[in-house]
Amino acid sequence: MGISVKHISKSYNHVKALKDISFEVKEGELFGLIGPDGAGKTTLFRILTTLLFADEGTVTVAGFDVISEYKNIRSSVGYMPGRFSLYQDLTVEENLDFFATIFGTTIEENYDLIKDIYVQIEPFKDRRAGKLSGGMKQKLALSCALIHKPKVLFLDEPTTGVDPVSRKEFWEMLKRLQHKGITILVSTPYMDEAALCDRIALIQDGKILEIDTPEAIVKHYPKQIYNVSASNMYQLIISLNDYKHNHSVYPFGEFVHYTDRRTDFNPKELKGYLETQSLSNIHIEKTVATIEDTFMELAK
Numbered sequence: 643m644g645i646s647v648k649h650i651s652k653s654y655n656h657v658k659a660l661k662d663i664s665f666e667v668k669e670g671e672l673f674g675l676i677g678p679d680g681a682g683k684t685t686l687f688r689i690l691t692t693l694l695f696a697d698e699g700t701v702t703v704a705g706f707d708v709i710s711e712y713k714n715i716r717s718s719v720g721y722m723p724g725r726f727s728l729y730q731d732l733t734v735e736e737n738l739d740f741f742a743t744i745f746g747t748t749i750e751e752n753y754d755l756i757k758d759i760y761v762q763i764e765p766f767k768d769r770r771a772g773k774l775s776g777g778m779k780q781k782l783a784l785s786c787a788l789i790h791k792p793k794v795l796f797l798d799e800p801t802t803g804v805d806p807v808s809r810k811e812f813w814e815m816l817k818r819l820q821h822k823g824i825t826i827l828v829s830t831p832y833m834d835e836a837a838l839c840d841r842i843a844l845i846q847d848g849k850i851l852e853i854d855t856p857e858a859i860v861k862h863y864p865k866q867i868y869n870v871s872a873s874n875m876y877q878l879i880i881s882l883n884d885y886k887h888n889h890s891v892y893p894f895g896e897f898v899h900y901t902d903r904r905t906d907f908n909p910k911e912l913k914g915y916l917e918t919q920s921l922s923n924i925h926i927e928k929t930v931a932t933i934e935d936t937f938m939e940l941a942k
């Protein structure tokens with residue numbers, strides 16, 4: 643009764659936005675679609691919410707077919723699109739009231755579900771939506787997507803352009819909604835948010851690279867990663883890229899994540915090489931793979 647996607651493909655003229663996508667989201671699961679801009683996430687959301695037809699494949703949401711039973715889907719799902727979807731000239735309260743009315747309900751009837759979120763913007767209920775901050779807009783959009791008590795919630799990049807504190811609060815809210823029994827499909831380009839989902843699908847160029855729990859996905863990383871740092875980060879990256887034994891070199895915060903092609907890699911040898919490159923303060927230590935490392939490896 644969650645979401646079932648089987649062999650979905652979709653093209654826009656010559657652009658193949660989705661290529662044979664299949665996955666299942668279990669009822670009550672918090673499932674993440676993780677991928678960069680242009681991966682096909684929005685296209686997939688539009689198909690799942692009955693706003694766009696796929697060229698091939700079948701999809702059911704909450705047990706309903708997206709084509710023959712689209713009306714049942716529209717009344718049982720909530721959708722928060724990536725771009726701000728609210729009426730800028732209506733106030734906070736008018737927006738919420740509007741969405742409640744088109745779904746044949748009232749704010750009072752479902753206030754319990756949105757209370758946690760809405761109390762934070764209620765002091766601004768007379769402010770026009772267009773005048774809200776990014777974090778407040780996002781809370782209002784989520785309240786509007788929830789006002790008819792959906793069984794399944796679709797959130798397309800809900801935290802893009804939102805400050806780190808609001809992002810953290812937002813994910814805590816999602817967990818609370820999940821505990822109320824709502825199935826959630828959320829997309830994000832932020833790899834750190836992927837770890838907060840029950841399962842994730844890594845998606846790039848319209849294809850799914852891997853689906854699993856975040857823990858299992860990082861365990862599949864095939865190599866030992868090293869954190870490398872030196873006094874001159876820019877030169878360090880150039881030198882590591884020039885090193886003939888490198889397998890991958892990615893800047894990662896204050897370090898560079900390095901993997902070596904050889905099975906008998908000796909960090910001392912790499913240190914010796916870096917010293918010949920006029921680098922100082924060189925540190926090399928083992929580290930564990932993150933979802934970002936796995937994504938980069940699969941996307942290679």
Ligand SMILES: Nc1ncnc2c1ncn2[C@@H]1O[C@H](COP(=O)(O)OP(=O)(O)OP(=O)(O)O)[C@@H](O)[C@H]1O
Nearest residue numbers: 654657658659677678679680681682683684685686
């Ligand atoms: N209406 C359209 N006409 C032509 N090409 C499109 C259209 N909509 C999307 N595309 C293309 O399809 C591909 C997937 O786009 P989509 O918007 O689904 O990706 P996304 O992962 O949601 O990325 P973004 O976050 O940038 O929207 C991209 O190459 C995009 O340029």
